Amino acid sequence: MIRLGLRNLNKRFGGVAATNDVSFDVPAAGVTAVIGPNGAGKTTLFNLISGFLPPDSGEIFFEGAPIAALKPHRRARLGLVRTFQLVQLFSDMSALDNVKVGRHTRTQAGLLGAVLRSPAARAEEREIDRACRELLDFVGIAHLCDRPAKVLPYGQQRLLEVARALAAEPKLLMLDEPAAGLDAGDSQRLAATIRKVAERGVTVLLIEHDMNLVMSVADHVVVLDFGSRIAEGPPAAVRSDPAVLAAYLGGVEIAHG
Amino acid sequence: MKTSPATTSERAGAAPGWLRHAPWLIFALFVGYGFAVGGYAATVISFALVYAVFVTGLNIFMGYANQVSFGHNCFAAVAGYASAVLTTAHGWGVAPAMAAGVFLAVAVALAIGLPTLRLKGHYLAMATLACGLISYEIAVEWKSVTQGYLGISGIPPLGVAGYEVTSDRAQLTLLAAIALVATLISGRIRDSRMGRAFLALGASENGAMALGVDVTRLKLLSFVVSAAFSGLAGALFVHVVGYVSPEVFGLHMVILAFTMLYVGGVGSIAGPLVGALLVSLLPEAFRGFKDYQDLAYGAVLILLLIYAPLGVASLFARERTASREKAG
Numbered sequence: 273m274i275r276l277g278l279r280n281l282n283k284r285f286g287g288v289a290a291t292n293d294v295s296f297d298v299p300a301a302g303v304t305a306v307i308g309p310n311g312a313g314k315t316t317l318f319n320l321i322s323g324f325l326p327p328d329s330g331e332i333f334f335e336g337a338p339i340a341a342l343k344p345h346r347r348a349r350l351g352l353v354r355t356f357q358l359v360q361l362f363s364d365m366s367a368l369d370n371v372k373v374g375r376h377t378r379t380q381a382g383l384l385g386a387v388l389r390s391p392a393a394r395a396e397e398r399e400i401d402r403a404c405r406e407l408l409d410f411v412g413i414a415h416l417c418d419r420p421a422k423v424l425p426y427g428q429q430r431l432l433e434v435a436r437a438l439a440a441e442p443k444l445l446m447l448d449e450p451a452a453g454l455d456a457g458d459s460q461r462l463a464a465t466i467r468k469v470a471e472r473g474v475t476v477l478l479i480e481h482d483m484n485l486v487m488s489v490a491d492h493v494v495v496l497d498f499g500s501r502i503a504e505g506p507p508a509a510v511r512s513d514p515a516v517l518a519a520y521l522g523g524v525e526i527a528h529g
Numbered sequence: 530m531k532t533s534p535a536t537t538s539e540r541a542g543a544a545p546g547w548l549r550h551a552p553w554l555i556f557a558l559f560v561g562y563g564f565a566v567g568g569y570a571a572t573v574i575s576f577a578l579v580y581a582v583f584v585t586g587l588n589i590f591m592g593y594a595n596q597v598s599f600g601h602n603c604f605a606a607v608a609g610y611a612s613a614v615l616t617t618a619h620g621w622g623v624a625p626a627m628a629a630g631v632f633l634a635v636a637v638a639l640a641i642g643l644p645t646l647r648l649k650g651h652y653l654a655m656a657t658l659a660c661g662l663i664s665y666e667i668a669v670e671w672k673s674v675t676q677g678y679l680g681i682s683g684i685p686p687l688g689v690a691g692y693e694v695t696s697d698r699a700q701l702t703l704l705a706a707i708a709l710v711a712t713l714i715s716g717r718i719r720d721s722r723m724g725r726a727f728l729a730l731g732a733s734e735n736g737a738m739a740l741g742v743d744v745t746r747l748k749l750l751s752f753v754v755s756a757a758f759s760g761l762a763g764a765l766f767v768h769v770v771g772y773v774s775p776e777v778f779g780l781h782m783v784i785l786a787f788t789m790l791y792v793g794g795v796g797s798i799a800g801p802l803v804g805a806l807l808v809s810l811l812p813e814a815f816r817g818f819k820d821y822q823d824l825a826y827g828a829v830l831i832l833l834l835i836y837a838p839l840g841v842a843s844l845f846a847r848e849r850t851a852s853r854e855k856a857g
Contacts, residue, residue, distance in 0.1 A: 349741045
């Protein structure tokens with residue numbers, strides 16, 4: 273089963289083709305990684321898929337339905353939820369409240385219910401509270417739930433962002449360089465969490481620089497270079513692909529500094 | 530000028546438990562004093578409470594959702610004038626006229642919010658400022674309805690179904706209750722699904738959007754809700770004073786409300802109430818300084834903003850974060 277399909281996606285910035293006729297499928301099961309040297313167009317591709325940038329041409333299919341015209345919040349509602357390379361936490365809110373915002377799109381209570389504290393609104397609040405504490409526990413930071421997000425160490429902020437995204441019940445969880453800036457220990461904890469998420473039946477699509485992380489968690493790897501897809505396959509096969517070796521080692525990386 | 534929307538500060542951990550109730554203590558003290566003394570003191574505190582309603586609404590838009598508006602006086606003017614005209618020229622009762630005024634303010638907020646909320650930061654500030662100025666000009670020029678600079682006098686006092694609130698003390702009590710309910714509503718909104726979404730979009734629009742929060746719609750919602758509070762304050766004002774003219778809802782209203790919001794604590798629940806009371810009472814406290822009254826008032830404001838940059842309310846932050854950590 274295919275969760276996400278990209279067909280001939282194009283995005284140019286001035287004269288630069290950040291995404292050049294990219295097509296590939298993301299299978300529903302397991303973890304798919306998009307890798308590539310700096311400037312290969314990974315983040316642009318992520319912004320196109322999540323709706324933060326409009327493509328110049330091409331189509332994006334989520335579970336078979338075209339979504340390229342939808343705004344980001346509509347895609348999230350469908351089950352396509354992303355995190356950011358630079359964490360976008362709500363820094364003054366507690367860790368728990370951050371996760372609670374993730375429940376927004378799966379809950380209903382309006383202003384009137386909140387002001388009147390209607391039984392339905394209160395029941396929903398209790399359910400939100402329970403589910404969010406469970407998620408914080410799932411990523412291993414339940415003990416920090418009352419801390420403001422901004423005081424958490426970087427690695428835990430990353431985990432919090434994952435918990436928050438999971439609260440929105442994604443079918444496809446997109447992680448933008450989740451291991452950036454993490455030390456080896458945090459990176460391993462993150463890898464374990466990503467595997468656990470995938471085992472829950474959530475499709476994971478990640479952009480990653482850290483090859484160790486990619487090799488340990490990915491089932492399927494797509495390689496981008498200069499905005500184009502140059503290789504695709506299981507991690508072991510991709511690692512020995514000549515085109516990939518050329519992109520990573522053949523001076524391109526150095527030329528692009 | 531952007532201050533963090535939530536009051537969650539690590540300093541809050543230092544505040545002893547009883548301090549959390551300090552805002553309510555200040556409120557009770559001021560209202561109690563006004564009630565005991567009556568007369569001028571009761572009037573000053575009554576006006577402060579009307580402003581508290583206005584600032585509480587402004588705080589939902591500026592504190593929770595972290596947007597900027599220099600134009601909420603427009604909604605106070607719409608509701609105030611509507612209620613004044615309906616009661617004096619059309620024989621409406623005070624309560625239905627005020628309700629109609631608030632309704633109209635909400636409608637105007639929808640009409641203004643739809644196009645302007647696409648703007649951000651300074652641009653939104655300029656657009657809303659323009660709305661406030663336009664509403665002032667309309668109040669001046671639409672003489673057949675507003676009587677221009679002359680204003681409308683003989684507006685009946687607050688009251689419901691034939692019963693009029695005429696004494697200083699009764700009026701003070703009623704306004705205190707209304708300001709309390711407004712604060713309660715604001716608090717309940719903040720601690721709800723919608724309130725969290727307001728805070729979230731105020732902290733990171735992209736982060737909120739990625740989680741499925743319809744940022745455009747919720748910005749408009751926070752704008753409209755805050756406009757309803759502004760409208761209520763405007764309508765209360767005209768019935769408390771018994772008179773309305775364009776100056777009543779001029780730019781000075783915005784400046785005063787901003788001072789109250791930042792002195793009290795932008796983004797906190799009780800901040801607007803505390804700020805409105807303190808800022809209203811400060812000039813009175815310095816009356817003895819005669820010529821130097823404004824100077825002393827200004828100096829105290831500056832000191833407050835230096836030593837309590839998150840507002841007076843932050844000094845005794847009712848911080849669940851802190852208290853819960855202590856509890857376990």
